Structures are given as structure tokens and as C-alpha cells.
Amino acid sequence: MRSETATGARTGAVRALLWLIVAALAVRQTAAVLGRPPGERFIDLDTWTGENGVLHVTGSLYDNDRFTGTPFAGLVLKPLTRMAEQSLGVAWAFGSLLLVVALGAVAARALPGPVARRTSLLAAPVAISLLMLSLPVRNAFHLGQTSVLPVLLVLLACFVVRGERASGLLIGLAAALQPTVLLFAVLLLFTGRRRAAVTGGVTFAAGTALAWAAMPRDSWTYWVHHVAGAGLGENADSLANQSLHGALLRLGLAGPVEVALFLALSAAVCWFGLRRAVRYARDGQLLLAVAVTGCVAVAVSPTAWQHQLLWVLLAVVGRVGKRASDRLVWPAVVVLVSTLPGTMLLPNMAVVFPVRDNALLLAALGAACVVPFLPRTSPYWRDPVPTDYAAPVPARWSRVPLLPFWRRVLSRPNLLLELLLIRVVYSAYSQVRLAATAGRGTAERHGRQIHSLEQWLHIDIEHWANHTVAGIGWLRGFFDYYYTTFHFIVPLAILGVLYARRPADYRWVRSSIGFTTILALVGFWLYPLAPPRLMPGLGFIDTVHGVQDFAKPDYGTLTSVTNQYAAMPSLHFGWSLWCGVVVVMLAPKTWMKALGLLHPLFTVSAIIATANHWVLDAVGGATVVALGFGLTYALAGPRKLRLPTVPAAAKPLDDLAEGPGTGGGAPRPVGDAVGGPRG
DSSP: OHHHHHHHHHHHHHHHHHHHHHHHHHHHHHHHHHTSOGGGSSHHHHHHHSTTOTTTSSSOTTSSSOOOSOHHHHHHHGGGHHHHHHTTTHHHHHHHHHHHHHHHHHHHHTOOSOOOHHHHHHHHHHHHHHHHHSHHHHHHHHHTOOTHHHHHHHHHHHHTOOSHHHHHHHHHHHHHHSGGGGHHHHHHHHTTOHHHHHHHHHHHHHHHHHHHHHOHHHHHIIIIISTTTTTSSSOTTSTTOOSHHHHHHHTTOOHHHHHHHHHHHHHHHHHHHHHHHHHHHHTTOHHHHHHHHHHHHHHHSSOOOGGGOHHHHHGGGOOOOSBGGGTTHHHHHHHHHHHSOHHHHSOSOGGGHHHHHTHHHHHHHIIIIIOOOOOTTSTTTTSOBOOOBOBOOOOSSTTSOOOOOSOOBOSOOOHHHHHHHHHHHHHHHHHHHHHOOOOHHHHHHHHHHHHHHHHHHTOOOHHHHHHHHHTSHHHHHHHHHHHHHHHHHHHHHHHHHHHHHOHHHHHHHHHHHHHHHHHHHHHHHHOOOOOGGGOTTSOOOOTTTOOOOTTSTTTTOOOSSOOTTOOSSOHHHHHHHHHHHHHHHHOSSHHHHHHHHHHHHHHHHHHHHTTSOOHHHHHHHHHHHHHHHHHHHHHHOOSOOBOOOOOTTOHHHHHHTOOTTSTTOSOOOHHHHOOSOOO
16 A cells, blocks of 8 residues: 555656646747747748738738638638737737647547556646647747647547537548648548548538638639649748658659659558558557558648648657567657757768658658557557566675666667667757857966966976977877867777677666766866967967967857867867776777777877867866766666576576686676677
8 A cells, every 4th residue: 555655656746747847848938939029939920910911911812922821721810810910929829838738638638548547647748748849839839820720620529529520520620721631531431430531521621612712812822823832931842841742852853753753652651651540540549540640641741841740749659669678769769850950860961961851751751651550459569578687786885875776778779769869969969068158258267277277286288298299290190180080989989889799788888978978068068168279378289270360359269060168078088088998898808908098098198289178178087987987887886787587498698698718607797798689
């Protein structure tokens, strides 16, 4: 009884915290929009209903391509123009928030069962938080768009209202606002809800006909001249258009060839996607079926702007993978694609531009046609293959507070998820590093403080080392090359080798470099520091970047590449020291350990000789590395772990633990020996 009471209390506390996060996100979204000048908030809404907006002007809605809705949407909005104009502020913002909250609440109710009580309690705040963080909602909120409404109408039709006619009416109204939503009538038809499908089609036709009778010129322009809205708003080949049509145009196709290919691909996506949606609906996963149908609508629409792509986020409910360790891969991909710009997901390399520029479309196509979602009849639906965990080793030092918040996993992490998370963390690191600046004056004042302290400690060797190396051509070239080349290559190579050969150790060392980097960001933020090369009057030679013109007021400031005042602590040295420690700990040969120690030695020499860091910057780098390893030890336990207790039949696990040359003797610790994926 006490255990159940404690579990209920913890669940209640987590739920309260999640609702606080929802409230904080709502306040943040509202403040971010309302804090903008009048001309920079609710841009589309102002274009429609403002003093000189489209809905005020006599004539066609589409004379200047600023109105992108259907004629039916214009017919509905025109009587509301004056009210909308007066509510271009708090009322509109809160109305949009209420739509998002309602959408999240309905989606949480629609989760395919059976749903654990804890999940049902936490689902609504989690869903609302994800919606508020998503790019479509943020975009719609900023522009003043109504694109959340069709999604909400569809979910209400499928999960809330009773009666076939009421469901069909809501689907039809949503389709009248966003034509490709009519695909949901097909889903209803093939899942046995014929009356709802017919009602939806009739409602759509009636709404469109009403708009055609009231505004025949506008209807002709929208449906015939612009082919269901294609060509309205931004250029169809812009990155904002995440449809097959937009992707083909970005690939350089145009004219009849592009149109024919678009129609053929759209027909194929509709065929495969709707068949899958019907199958999932019959399997009892109606929310997943709705998400898949919405993703089909995104792909085949002539224009699918960012604020219309909420269907992709709903696909997060699908379960993928037989192993428990793989279950987070698909949700993580969907959430990252839906909440972060493509530039944060993939590097700035031309070879990945087609993927980066079409990330949301590819996610929609994957959900519609490719991703193997598990049926509820699968034995892995509720009971995936469990993850292998190692038994923790007691802390070596009794006074060290060992707090194992996560259990150590033996198996290799999913490569796609790992690459995505590494990329996202690095992008966030770059953004924080760029923002962590207090200006040239503060950075130079801190530089003088560091220089004075080093003089007092008699370790101010930077000037001597810099001028000595600058006078020796081959040595200068070596250190310049080493400084600019090996900073990223060596850590990534070590992580790659450990991922492939020693996954249990990979997880431990990956956590340590993550903590090291986070702690370094705190240092960049709190103590912006000018490196020696950017200190006027001290006579340092910038061997890597060239001569700095100190007469220009903007020298050494924030650039598009890096914050040149993020010098304390030195991550150049910190990461190299991390590499040396990891190689010494894990390398099997003595010569490998010795080679590993050369990297931090060469790096510290390079950062000082090229005048990019002070000696104390290297001390700061060593400090954050030590703290990174210490935090990993405190939270995850020692690196070496006990093997899990297994029955005698599970002999392969023991075989994996035997290192080469052991002669079948006693198994070595898992941290030293596990070399392949398990579970």
C-alpha cells in the first residue's frame, strides 16, 4: 500500500511539473509574439484583416497572392473581419493557445489502448508541450494562421463527437478550409464509416459551392487558375513548401515533366499511405491512422506550408522496433524534425542539402509509406525484447556520493538516434557559444586579468612561445595545421571506434565529454575572455588568422562561425585531454597509450604557440574535463561493471566477455570487454 501511495505521489508531482511546463511555454509563446512590434506579429492575419487587408478590399481575394486560404475560408472570415482586426493581440493569441490545448487533450485521449494509468495522466501535458514547441504551431502562432483548426476538427470528428453525420460534417468543414483533408473521407469510407464519408464529401462540396456562388471570380482563380491554391503565397519551390511538388521544383524539375512526375508520385503515396492507414485503423490504432492520412495529405498537396504540417508530429504515436532499446528512435526523429530547423539536424554540407531541405517531407513520406509500425497483435507491441543492463560495481571511494540515476546498458545504441542527438547537441552548443558574449571591452578586461595573474605566477610563456614558433616556418605551419585540423577529428574517431568495438564503454565516455562541453559553455557565458591574439598592445602574432586591425571597432567580435571570445576554458585542450585519458584507459597496447598522450601535448603547444589561448585557459580545460568524468562517475557509477546474472544456457554472453588471449579463463569486466550489440 505504501509503495502504491508513493508511486501515486511521484506521478502526481511529475504531472504537476509537466502542467507547469505547459503554462511556462504558453506564457513564453504569448510574450514572444505580443512583444514584437505591430508590423512583425500576426503577419498573415494582418494582411487579411488589417486596415488595408485583403478581406477589406473590394475585388478578388487573390489579386496580390497574399491570401492563401480557400474561397470558403474567405467567405467565413469576411464577416469576422472587424472583430479579428480588433483582436490582433491578446484575444487572438489566447484563442490560438486554446486550440492547441484542445488539440493536445484530444490527441492524448486518442492513444491506442491499453494505456497504463501513469501514461494516461501524463499524456495530455506532454502532448500540449510538444505541440507548443513544434515548428508548425510556432509558425502558425507567429503568422496568425488558422491551420491548427482543420487538424482539431479532424480529431474531434474521429474521437469526440458521436454520430456519423456529425463526424462527416466536421471532416467536410476541415476539407473546405484545407482541401487535401478530404482524404480523411476516403479513410472513413474504407473503415466502414460510409455515412460519415458521404457526409464529409457532401459538406465539402456544399461549402465549396456556397463559396463559388458568393464569390465566383475568386473561386475560379483559386480552383482553376491556381489549381487548388498552388502558386499562392510564397514561391512553390521555397523551403517552406514541404510537399512533393515543392521538393521536385527544388531539384530543378519544371514544366510538364515535373507535373507528370508529381501526379504519379502523389498517386503512389495515396495508394500505399491510405492502405496503411486503413490497416492501422482496423488494428485499433485510429490515431496512428489519422496521422498517416495527414502525412499523405501533406505530401500530395501542391503547397504544404510549415504551419500546415502538424500531421507529422502526430505520427509520434506509432511504435517501431522489436527491441526496447530501439523504441525511442522513431519518436526522437519525429520530435526533432518537427521542433528544430533542418540546419540544426544536419551539417552545412552540399551532399546532405536535399535531406536537410526536405526533412519534414521525408518524415511525412516515411510515416505514410515506409516506417514499419507494429500492429497491436504483434508480441512485441507490449513486450519488446528487453535491454541488457549490467550490475553496478560499488563506488571505489566510499565518500564519493554515487547516485546511479541511469542503469548502464551493455548493448550498442541505435546509430541513427546517436548521430541525430550528437548533431543536435553540437548545434545547440554552437548557438549558446555564439550567444555567450559580453562585448569587446569586458573580454579585453578579463584578458588583462588573466595576463596579470600569469605574470604573478611566472607562467606567462605565451609571448615567448608565439614569437619563437612564428620565426620557424615549418614549426609554425605544423602548429597552425594541428590547431585547425585535429580538434574534431580525433574525438569523433575515438567515439566511432568505441561505438563499433566497445559499446558499453562508448556510453560512459560519451557522457563524460557531454558533461565537459556543458560545463565549458557555462565558462564561456560567465567569463568572456579575449585570447592573446586579440589583445591590443601585447604584441602577439596571429599565426592562424592573420593580422588583426585593432583600429577597427568590430575586430574580433562575434562572427557567423564562432565566438572568438569563448576562450575560457579551452575546449581545444579540454577535448584533447579527454582523448588522451580515454586512450590511456582503454587502449590495449602501450604504444597506443603513449600515442594518445601526444595529442593533448601537441594541442596545448599549438593553442599557446598560435596565440589562441592563455596557459590558464588550458588549466580551465583540464578542470572541466575532470568535472565531466567526475559527474559521469557520480551519476552512472564506475566504468567497470559486473556482468548480469544469467542462466547457464546464456553462454554467449560469457563468451563475449572473454577478451583475446584469455584462453577461456575468467571473464574480464564488461567495461573492458563487451564488443558487440546485445538485445
